[in-house]
Amino acid sequence: MSASITYLPESGTFFLQSQNTAYAFRVIDYGYVEHLYWGPAIEPQALGQFQAWRDRAFSPNPVPSDRRISLDWLAQEFPANGNTDYRSPAVELFQPADGSPICDFRYKSHRIEKGKPSLEGLPATFAGANDATTLILELEDEKLALKAELLYTVFSDYPVITRSARLSNSGKDTVQVRRLLSASVDFSSNYADYQLIQLSGAWARERDLIASPLRPGIQSLDSKRGASSHQQHPFIALAELGADEEHGQVFGFNLVYSGNFLASVELDSHKIARAQIGLNPHSFCWKLAPGQSFQSPEAVLVFSPNGLGEMSRSLHRFYRGHLINPQWANKPRPILVNNWEATYFDFNADKLEKIAKAGAGIGLELFVLDDGWFGKRNDDTTSLGDWVVDRNKLPGGLEDLVARINGQGLQFGLWFEPEMISRESDLYRAHPDWCLHVPGRVRSEGRTQLILDFSRREVREEIERQMSAILRSAPITYVKWDMNRHMTEVGSAALPADQQGETAHRYMLGLYETMAYFVREFPNVLFEGCSGGGGRFDPGILYYMPQIWTSDDSDAIARLRIQYGTSLVYPLSAISAHVSVVPNHQIGRVTPFATRGDVAMTGTFGYELDLGALSPEDKQTAVEQVVFYKKVRGLLTSGDLYRLKSPFTSQESAWIVVSPDKKEALATHVTILAEPNPPVTYLRLRGLAPERKYRVEGTDEIYCGDALMQIGLLLAQPKGDFVSVKWHLVAVD
Ligand code: DGJ
Secondary structure (H helix, E strand, O other): OOOEEEEEOOOOEEEEEEOOEEEEEEEOHHHOEEEEEEEEOOOHHHHHHOOOOOOOOOOOOOOOOOOOOOOOOOOEOOOEOOOOOOOOOOEEEEEOOOOEOOOOOEEEEEEEEEOOOOOOOOOOOOOOOOOEEEEEEEEEEOOOOEEEEEEEEEEOOOOEEEEEEEEEEOOOOOEEEEEEEEEEEEEOOOOOOEEEEEEEOOOOOOOEEEEEEOOOEEEEEEEOOOOOOOOOOOEEEEEEOOOOOOOEOEEEEEEEOOOOEEEEEEEOOOOOEEEEEEEOOOOOOEEEOOOOEEEOOEEEEEEEOEHHHHHHHHHHHHHHHHOOOHHHHOOOOOOEEEOHHHHOOOOOHHHHHHHHHHHHHOOOOEEEEOOOOEOOOOOOOEOOOOOOEOOOOOOOHHHHHHHHHHHOOOEEEEEEOOOEEOOEOHHHHHOOOOEOOOOOOOOOOEOOEEEEOOOOHHHHHHHHHHHHHHHHHOOEEEEEEOOOOOOOOOOOOOOOHHHHHHHHHHHHHHHHHHHHHHHHHOOOOEEEEOEOOEOOOOHHHHHHOOEEEOOOOOOHHHHHHHHHHHHOOOOHHHEEEEEEOOOOOOOOOOOOHHHHHHHHOOOEEEEEOOHHHOOHHHHHHHHHHHHHHHHHHHHHHHOEEEEEEOOOOOOEEEEEEEOOOOOEEEEEEEEOOOOOOOOOEEEOOOOOOOOOEEEEOOOOOEEEHHHHHHOOEEEOOOOOOOOEEEEEEEEOO
């Protein structure tokens, strides 16, 4: 089914169709826009038959003579503040001229275009003219002469609809945008039997999958940290109670944004569930002068009739096809060794070259020099902002070091933390007002550092200049872009008092501009996002950087949950994962080398330990891991993921990645805590072709696809905790 948007003038209905999915709303009396439907594809005619309006006590009527309509219970597309709707609005505008926070948007016009327009200054999904269709619904607040354009894009090959909103002020007065969400959907039937799915956590414990039943009132999660954060994630889903990986309707919302966000569901007194996602209104205030416009970030809405597994696969395919830089989206990534956990700040060129040499010996392709190579940085207290090689540590400079690493046959990658400044730096001494701060207030530090005011062009230009000089000084093919603290005292020395509420968002716009600059200027560099691990793992970053360091917790068992939760939304090709030393540095756990490899290779694979210090057995295992990963990395980059066992609900974790043509698959099973005398257990696979026969590579075992999915693979009794086993299946017919 191709993507289509149909307007039925007789009923004022807009009928949007993405792959196997329909979404509909209509313009009703007085120009209000009523949400009608989102779910499996249906015939448009079905929709005109419903009209659930009724006169209700304590639900006031905007048109007093017509008691049929109150916004208090009407399902809406763009609920506004201060009228007869007491629920959370999608838009709130404050008018300094009269002190009113009221706005009232009614239908004005619409247009339908092929393809998908880009969003000014913001990362967003993209599509060619034949892949998508966009509706621009124009609403107007007549009193303010303010226009709201709601953008809806549907896609032929994905059950996805993207939404965003843009406000334009054609009036005579300045208004303050206090709230503008990207999407608001009123689930108009009895959705009390749905649950809210969210991904919440902490540093080193990112993206725990949490499900809770809806209850009357607001359930919300947000970030006020100036980053999408480790703590909450700009994703929610409403899923039928009892939905699992394969069953139940699921409606997902993901925000293409890396800063402060709000995601919430409000269950009202008539069991309408209003799900919303967008910029966090907290401390946000944007001055919109006459003639100016304001664009919201984009929300990605995804529907799955078949559980969370299908939702994830749709999002993975969609992000590979329409969000991640096409140059990298389906390209296998180099296997790297990063020196951070091997040396921390204590290194010299010889030590690094030794690690690279050992890496070359096991077949690695890229060496990454992490923190500590610049300024006078021997610990985390100095030098951020001074992107000049520390000649005390590296007397020959990067030119010499990169030549030595290249001489070992490895490419070279480098760590930066571009948005930060240490008080102990030349940059801070020269420009003490270049950090985010508010005069007269304390400048709180995190990891002994302050945040550069990226809302200011001159600040960004200085960092672009310094970093570009480094990137041009040697053949550097990879950059790890880190960010190690959250915002406090959010103010900009460059903005007037009445625009300070814009600082956090202007920072993000500036950050995106700088990221776009580097992607444009260095098109062959592979960029990896990072924020103290996975503190900014979101679609906004993914637009510029095709892979992201998933967590500072590199323990394979902790990673089972972190990577499982992350895979709910993001493809494996985005999930960076490394084999590290034991006892693990974050948690002290000892796990087998093989398990560490099996978990890490279900992402963009690498090592982060002193490879020169490996035991002969571990070295042999590493050689085999690298040979194996090179064989399957194409499959892992573009295959479909099926989660088979959840580490959140059992002492096992298992998954399978199946190639799009179903001729190849890699299944992995990890035992967390082993059980004595366990029952006979089979691992039932998913996603295979039932009629095909598959050989388990390295054995002469051949199984039918249907048997593998109905009966499964027999699991041997685990010989201890944390043991993994994997099966590489290749179709033989
Ligand atoms: C935090 C990152 O997540 C680590 O991988 C490492 O790069 C350190 N920062 C370096 O300071």
